[in-house]
Every structure is written in C-alpha cells, then in structure tokens.
Amino acid sequence: MVQAAALINKQYEELCDEPAGFKQYARMKSIDTVIEEIKGVVSRYPQVKKVAFIDDNFLMYHNFVKDFYRRYLRGYLGYGQIRYVLLKHLPRFGLIVEGGCGMGQYVVALRARGYNCIGVDFAAKTVAAVKKVLPDIPVEAADICRLNLDDESVDAYISLGVVEHFQDGPQDALAEALRVLKKGGVLIVSVPQVFNWRGGGVCSEDASLPDNASFYQYAFSQEDFRMVLVNLGFCIEAEYGISLLYAFRCRFKLFRKLWAIFPSLAKIDILVDRIPIGSNFARMRLYVARKK
Secondary structure (H helix, E strand, C coil): CCEEEEEEHHHHHCCCCCCHHHHHHHHHCCEEEEEEECCEEEEEEECCCHHHHHHHHHHHHCCCCHHHHCCHHHCCCCCCHHHHHHHHHCCCCCEEEEECCCCCHHHHHHHHCCCEEEEEECCHHHHHHHHHHCCCCCEEECCCCCCCCCCCCEEEEEEECCHHHCCCCCHHHHHHHHHHEEEEEEEEEEEEECCCCCCCCCCCCCCCCCCCEEEEECCECHHHHHHHHHHHCEEEEEEEEECCCHHHHHHCHHHHHHHHHCHHHHHHHHHHHCCCCHHHHCCEEEEEEEEC
C-alpha cells in the first residue's frame, strides 16, 4: 500500500527549524506531495535541484563569517541528544569523518574538543565558503558515495540528516561508510523517522504526483532502517530519538517561543527518549552501529 499526504503552506511555515529554502519552495506551490512506501516516506518538492538547492540554502540564509563559528570554535555541540551521543560514542583518538558536513559546525566543534575530525560535503560552493572563513578546517567537496579514503582507514563516521536525500536510497552512502571504517569502527547516522504526527494521510496506490515534482527525502520506520544497517554489515549498538518535541513545536506557538528563548530546553529530548513511548514522537532517529 502506498500512502500519500498533501501538506499545505501553513504547515511548512510553522516548521520552525526547517531551512528557509524549504519554506520558500513550499510557498511556490500550494500543495506538496508526500508518498509513503514500504521502505519509507518519499517527499517531493517542486523544481528542487539538489546540489544547487543545498548551496543556495546555505549561502542565502546563513552568514559565513567568523562570528558565526565563534561558539563552535569553543566546542559548542548544542544541548540535546546529538551532543550526548557524540560525546558518549565517538573515540577520543583516531580519524573521524563527517559525511555531509554542510557548514562544518560539528567538524569545528569536535576539533576544538580535541577530536581528529574532517568533513566532506557534495555542495562545493558551501565548502568553499567554509574554507574561506576557516582555512585551517579540513573540509572537502566530494561525493560521500565515493570517498577518497582507503579501505578501513577511519575510526568513526558521522552523517546527520544526509543519507535520506539519495533517491536510490541510503544504501550506497552507508556502504561507502562501511568500506572506509575499520573493523569495529563506529557509525553515527540520523534519518527522519516516520511518526504519527508527521502529517501523512492515506490514499490509493495510483495517487498522482505534480508533473514538476522532484525528489527530496525519505523517512524510515525503525524496523526498516535497522534492516538497512544490518543487511549492509553493521551491528546496531544503540538508538536515540532527536527532536522529540518537534510535533508540539510545530503545532503550538508557546513551544516555539520557549525554544527560541531557552535553547537549552533541547535537553528534554534526552529525558523524553528514556520514556518507553517517548521515541514515538521523535522527528529524527539517531543510530549508533559498529562495523562487524
């Protein structure tokens, strides 16, 4: 059964932590279509050219100036679940690669904390902008499905909100991560999670897409993504929910205002995730696995 949902502009305008470019494309057309397949939710947005879209989003809506990186240069990793997971599971020594590093904040912050971390991203203009501001930070423009790294040369691999954007699925990017990881190497990867408040409805298999729709991302159930990792040769060690109160922030202005005033409220994610039903509200799911 293929499921689909129509998402109107107002919903996207209320998604407080989506990229501004995301909202811009949503406003260009009144309805976007989300198709839910067995392996996940396929989101399609009008006229999105992947690399150009990503570069434009970073370059138009963020300031590539040293002041922007000031807190990351002091080791800032946020307050919530991602910070907790990175500090708990990353090895203190050895090479760490962030695949899909974007503006390189995690690379900068981890290096400030003494980790040997390098970044790779497909968006060449974004990488060039990072290197212009921070020329000593090791970030490179490259395809994470074809890394210029030797087999079993990496101790840990991070990829946060990246592998879901490949139309053929996340397998190629994850297989490349497996190739470069040493035996026992750590994989930390996050993907969108299918959950009840994501906005999906149900319709027939012959639901039509707009003619000008193009692929944006998948979202996965826990079972589906676990199977992807295990089939590739990873052994899953832990799972965590990210943005567990995201649904409340989307629907209630009070939550959005509180988050804007008190960003440290992100710590609530850690507490809610420990409640048995808490992970059901997670917008993203973070998996920690090792190469067998």
